[in-house]
Amino acid sequence: QQQVKQSPQSLIVQKGGIPIINCAYENTAFDYFPWYQQFPGKGPALLIAIRPDVSEKKEGRFTISFNKSAKQFSLHIMDSQPGDSATYFCAASSDNYGQNFVFGPGTRLSVLP
Amino acid sequence: GAVVSQHPSRVICKSGTSVKIECRSLDFQATTMFWYRQFPKKSLMLMATSNEGSKATYEQGVEKDKFLINHASLTLSTLTVTSAHPEDSSFYICSARDLGQWNGYTFGSGTRLTVV
Numbered sequence: 001q002q003q004v005k006q007s008p009q010s011l012i013v014q015k016g017g018i019p020i021i022n023c024a025y026e027n028t029a030f031d032y033f034p035w036y037q038q039f040p041g042k043g044p045a046l047l048i049a050i051r052p053d054v055s056e057k058k059e060g061r062f063t064i065s066f067n068k069s070a071k072q073f074s075l076h077i078m079d080s081q082p083g084d085s086a087t088y089f090c091a092a093s094s095d096n097y098g099q100n101f102v103f104g105p106g107t108r109l110s111v112l113p
Numbered sequence: 114g115a116v117v118s119q120h121p122s123r124v125i126c127k128s129g130t131s132v133k134i135e136c137r138s139l140d141f142q143a144t145t146m147f148w149y150r151q152f153p154k155k156s157l158m159l160m161a162t163s164n165e166g167s168k169a170t171y172e173q174g175v176e177k178d179k180f181l182i183n184h185a186s187l188t189l190s191t192l193t194v195t196s197a198h199p200e201d202s203s204f205y206i207c208s209a210r211d212l213g214q215w216n217g218y219t220f221g222s223g224t225r226l227t228v229v
Contacts, residue, residue, distance in 0.1 A: 034218065043119070043206045043220035044157070089156060093218075101147070101218070105156045 004092050006104030013080055014112050021107045022074045023090035030092040030102075035064065035075045038087045038106075047088070048075070080111045115141050115211035119221025126197055126228055134192045134224045136207030142187035143209035148180075151204040151223075160205075163190040197228040 034049035093101035
């Protein structure tokens with residue numbers, strides 16, 4: 001119930017490609033779904049987040065697609081750049097202020113020049 | 114935006130000594146902060162929830178006597194690794210939520226602890 005599954009574990013794309021990272025959850029109490037980007041030796045940084053009342057959210061080159069009935073959400077990175085190479089974590093939480101804040105296992109993205 | 118400052122960024126200590134890591138919310142007040150541990154190439158694992166003015170809540174399997182948490186003010190939480198051992202070597206990260214932002218979980222930059 002508390003798990004957030006994430007795939008793929010790692011991903012390699014060419015510059016300009018569109019990597020897609022998928023996550024799935026079980027707990028229907030989750031109502032906040034952020035994506036974090038983490039570079040080696042640094043803390044995670046919030047990239048983009050969505051609530052279940054919308055099916056898509058776009059910020060710059062990053063788009064979250066959300067399927068409430070399937071309990072799945074995904075991150076798309078348009079026109080990917082080598083600087084996007086990092087580990088991406090999806091997460092989910094409920095508004096119980098930090099309780100049930102669960103991270104996915106992460107996806108290591110490499111964007112080749 | 115909300116900023117969480119974590120200090121030190123890296124520390125090396127000898128086995129048996131204690132190390133204190135600070136987590137500060139710089140431009141907002143945080144009644145609750147969170148401490149995570151991250152092993153290489155792994156996800157973040159919640160260790161404990163730090164509550165201002167009261168005892169921390171530890172996740173199952175986390176030794177509260179080993180990982181002492183103090184949240185003495187609305188902007189500062191500290192994690193003290195007591196009697197450190199090499200297996201405590203890890204990347205420790207704190208986070209806090211700015212209630213003024215709906216998506217306000219902000220993470221510190223992490224502390225790389227190496228116990229020799």
